[in-house]
Amino acid sequence: xxxxxxxxxxxxxxxxxxxxxxxxxxxxxxxxxxxxxxxxxxxxxxxxxxxxxxxxxxxxxxxxxxxxxxxxxxxxxxxxxxxxxxxxxxxxxxxxxxxxxxxxxxxxxxxxxxxxxxxxxxxxxxxxxxxxxxxxxxxxxxxxxxxxxxxxxxxxxxxxxxxxxxxxxxxxxxxxxxxxxxxxxxxxxxxxxxxxxxxxxxxxxxxxxxxxxxxxxxxxxxxxxxxxxxxxxxxxxxxxxxxxxxxxxxx
Amino acid sequence: xxxxxxxxxxxxxxxxxxxxxxxxxxxxxxxxxxxxxxxxxxxxxxxxxxxxxxxxxxxxxxxxxxxxxxxxxxxxxxxxxxxxxxxxxxxxxxxxxxxxxxxxxxxxxxxxxxxxxxxxxxxxxxxxxxxxxxxxxxxxxxxxxxxxxxxxxxxxxxxxxxxxxxxxxxxxxxxxxxxxxxxxxxxxxxxxxxxxxxxxxxxxxxxxxxxxxxxxxxxxxxxxxxxxxxxxxxxxxxxxxxxxxxxxxxxxxxxxxxxxxxxxxxxxxxxxxxx
Numbered sequence: 001x002x003x004x005x006x007x008x009x010x011x012x013x014x015x016x017x018x019x020x021x022x023x024x025x026x027x028x029x030x031x032x033x034x035x036x037x038x039x040x041x042x043x044x045x046x047x048x049x050x051x052x053x054x055x056x057x058x059x060x061x062x063x064x065x066x067x068x069x070x071x072x073x074x075x076x077x078x079x080x081x082x083x084x085x086x087x088x089x090x091x092x093x094x095x096x097x098x099x100x101x102x103x104x105x106x107x108x109x110x111x112x113x114x115x116x117x118x119x120x121x122x123x124x125x126x127x128x129x130x131x132x133x134x135x136x137x138x139x140x141x142x143x144x145x146x147x148x149x150x151x152x153x154x155x156x157x158x159x160x161x162x163x164x165x166x167x168x169x170x171x172x173x174x175x176x177x178x179x180x181x182x183x184x185x186x187x188x189x190x191x192x193x194x195x196x197x198x199x200x201x202x203x204x205x206x207x208x209x210x211x212x213x214x215x216x217x218x219x220x221x222x223x224x225x226x227x228x229x230x231x232x233x234x235x236x237x238x239x240x241x242x243x244x245x246x247x248x249x250x251x
Numbered sequence: 252x253x254x255x256x257x258x259x260x261x262x263x264x265x266x267x268x269x270x271x272x273x274x275x276x277x278x279x280x281x282x283x284x285x286x287x288x289x290x291x292x293x294x295x296x297x298x299x300x301x302x303x304x305x306x307x308x309x310x311x312x313x314x315x316x317x318x319x320x321x322x323x324x325x326x327x328x329x330x331x332x333x334x335x336x337x338x339x340x341x342x343x344x345x346x347x348x349x350x351x352x353x354x355x356x357x358x359x360x361x362x363x364x365x366x367x368x369x370x371x372x373x374x375x376x377x378x379x380x381x382x383x384x385x386x387x388x389x390x391x392x393x394x395x396x397x398x399x400x401x402x403x404x405x406x407x408x409x410x411x412x413x414x415x416x417x418x419x420x421x422x423x424x425x426x427x428x429x430x431x432x433x434x435x436x437x438x439x440x441x442x443x444x445x446x447x448x449x450x451x452x453x454x455x456x457x458x459x460x461x462x463x464x465x466x467x468x469x470x471x472x473x474x475x476x477x478x479x480x481x482x483x484x485x486x487x488x489x490x491x492x493x494x495x496x497x498x499x500x501x502x503x504x505x506x507x508x509x510x511x512x513x514x515x516x517x518x519x520x521x522x523x524x525x526x
Contacts, residue, residue: 051415074415085284086462087408095405095412103400129463145412155415 001029001183002152003064010059012045019045020056021209027153029183032176034190034200036219041206043189047074047155050187065152071098073146073184075139077158083131089141090126093117096145113148119178120144136167143171147178154179154186160195168192172199193220255488264374264494267385268480271441272450274389276473277396278434279455280465281427284407288452290327290428293344294435297323299444300348301436302369303355312369313384316439319348320432328425372443372495374484385437392433395426403427404465441480442495449495450476453502460509475505 005027012020019042027033035043048054050061051074063070073096094105094113105113117123122140125133133141139159146154156175160168172188176199179186187204190196196203196216203219205212212219255261282291298316305315356366368376377385396403406413406423414420438447454475458468483497 052417053414072415072417074412076411076415079409079411081409082284084459085408085465086459086468087465088463091464092409095401095409096416097401099401099405099416099418101398101401103397127463142412145409146415149416 001066002070002185003066004062005029005153005185006060006062007046007050008060008062010049010056010061012042012049012054012056014045014054018209020049022059023206023211024059025204025211025213027185027187029152029185030180031201032179032186032188032199033213034188034196034203034216035206036190036193036196036203037206038208041208043206044157046206047157047187047189050153050155063153070153071149071151073149073151073154075142075146075154075156075159077161079142081130085129085131087130088126089122089128089130089133089137090117092130092141093122093144093148096148098149112150116144116148120147120174135162136164136171139163139167139171143175150182151184154184156186156188158189158191160190160192168195169198175199252485255485259379260375260377261484261488263377263379263382264484265481267377267382268374268441268484269477270385270389271437272476272480273473274392274434275438275450276454276458276476277393277469278431279451279453279476280458280469280472281403281407282431282452283455283459285427287431288448289341291431291435291451292448293341293348294320294323294432295439295444295447296345296348296352298436298439298447299369300352300355302439302444303352303359303365306365307355307359312365313381313436313440316436317433320436321429324428324432325425328421328428368443369439370443370445371493372439372441372446374441374480374494375487377440381440385440388433388437392430395430399423399426408465442498446495446499449499449502450479453499453506454479457502457505457509460513475502479505 006024007026008024010020010023011018023042023046025033035046037043045054049056050063051072063072065071090113093116094109097105097109097112114123117126120140120143122137122144125137125141128137130138130141139162142159154175160171163171172190172195175186175188178184188196188200197220200216202213203216205214205219256265282288298320301315301317301319302312303315304310304319305312308315352369359365367373402413402418402423405416406418406420410420413423435447435451438450442449454472455468457475458471462468462471479498479501480494482501483494486492486497487494
């Protein structure tokens with residue numbers, strides 16, 4: 001479990017353009033922080049900074065663990081995987097284990113993989129090649145690979161974007177349950193306002209150069225967010241659709 | 252048939268060929284997974300130029316092969332693999348090194364026989380000393396491949412996941428290119444610079460279609476490479492046609508059979524599911 005997860009005053013420039021400006025927030029163990037904002041606001045950049053792939057020009061990301069270095073799990077929206085490669089789900093999940101110079105898996109490694117597959121409901125996919133899985137099954141396998149190393153921090157970059165609404169709900173609910181149970185701090189990017197508001201403990205609303213962190217109620221009530229995601233428009237459409245359905249079926 | 256083993260050159264050919272084939276089969280899986288087939292081809296041309304240079308200055312061809320391919324691997328690693336995957340970059344590298352090879356051969360006094368040896372291989376001309384060098388190099392290479400297996404597998408089959416998990420992907424990339432360069436230098440002696448493809452990529456490409464796990468892909472790829480070399484040596488002994496021809500023909504036949512099998516399987520499976 002992490003002792004401290006703190007993003008402090010980070011600035012990130014990409015090609016001379018300021019993407020993140022003095023961004024600061026902290027995340028508690030077991031907390032799921034939803035991240036929402038327009039395209040190009042720096043949401044994925046933020047996750048890459050936390051992963052250490054991008055170095056901020058200013059500020060720090062401090063993640064400290066009680067007994068060892070922090071372990072970070074990452075689930076992207078999609079992955080460049082050659083679907084013709086004969087790699088089974090079980091083998092794919094095992095890639096996420098901490099890397100030692102031993103080429104084989106120990107009994108303990110196998111037990112950890114089995115336990116993670118049960119947690120993520122992927123046990124029945126164990127022997128299936130990764131290229132033959134559906135979008136939802138693949139995302140669950142990616143999640144299992146991120147979880148198999150027992151992460152302190154879990155980063156989900158629009159990891160449910162390609163799924164149908166039911167699969168989105170199932171996966172996000174599973175992530176939240178695991179975060180609370182295993183005291184994992186999760187950062188979860190999505191453009192689905194319903195999903196973010198339903199499953200996040202708090203929300204980080206990010207626009208280019210500005211940000212707001214607050215409770216679900218505080219952020220969802222934000223007028224800018226209504227404009228960005230056309231929440232009013234969606235409400236209008238759904239009421240029109242209901243009227244049309246009523247007319248069609250003669251209700 | 253066993254009488255061919257009475258000759259020392261055939262014993263050397265079988266030992267060296269088998270060892271190189273195991274190495275090529277194993278390393279080839281990662282070549283295919285990482286999409287480095289054409290970089291492998293570039294290495295063989297760089298190797299050709301290195302061997303020609305060695306002949307020109309009076310070294311052993313393997314020394315020149317190793318020197319040029321390892322320097323090539325470090326340069327490619329430094330500039331980034333993406334740059335070298337570009338078609339134009341590969342064309343330039345192939346042409347420049349082929350040109351250099353021809354230049355060194357024209358400057359040396361023994362160009363004629365060496366040209367065909369380097370370009371097309373000469374497995375039956377391998378001495379006992381060559382066999383020992385190949386054995387030692389292959390053992391070192393396979394040990395390094397075994398030690399780095401997990402990291403290499405992660406980076407080759409799921410590069411995005413490997414980067415996110417904090418693996419030293421740049422180091423892995425350069426280290427693999429170095430292993431590959433040594434592997435190509437060895438294989439050039441068996442199948443020649445122009446046909447390194449045959450042992451380094453075709454068995455792995457076949458194994459991809461007929462196996463269900465990475466480990467089995469490595470095993471099947473190595474077996475196919477070994478069988479290809481044995482078939483090549485045996486048929487060449489009885490017919491006097493070049494070994495490389497039989498090796499490439501055998502591997503190509505396996506490849507087309509595997510593609511056919513894969514197509515048949517994908518057509519048959521939906522029918523089976525609907526019954």
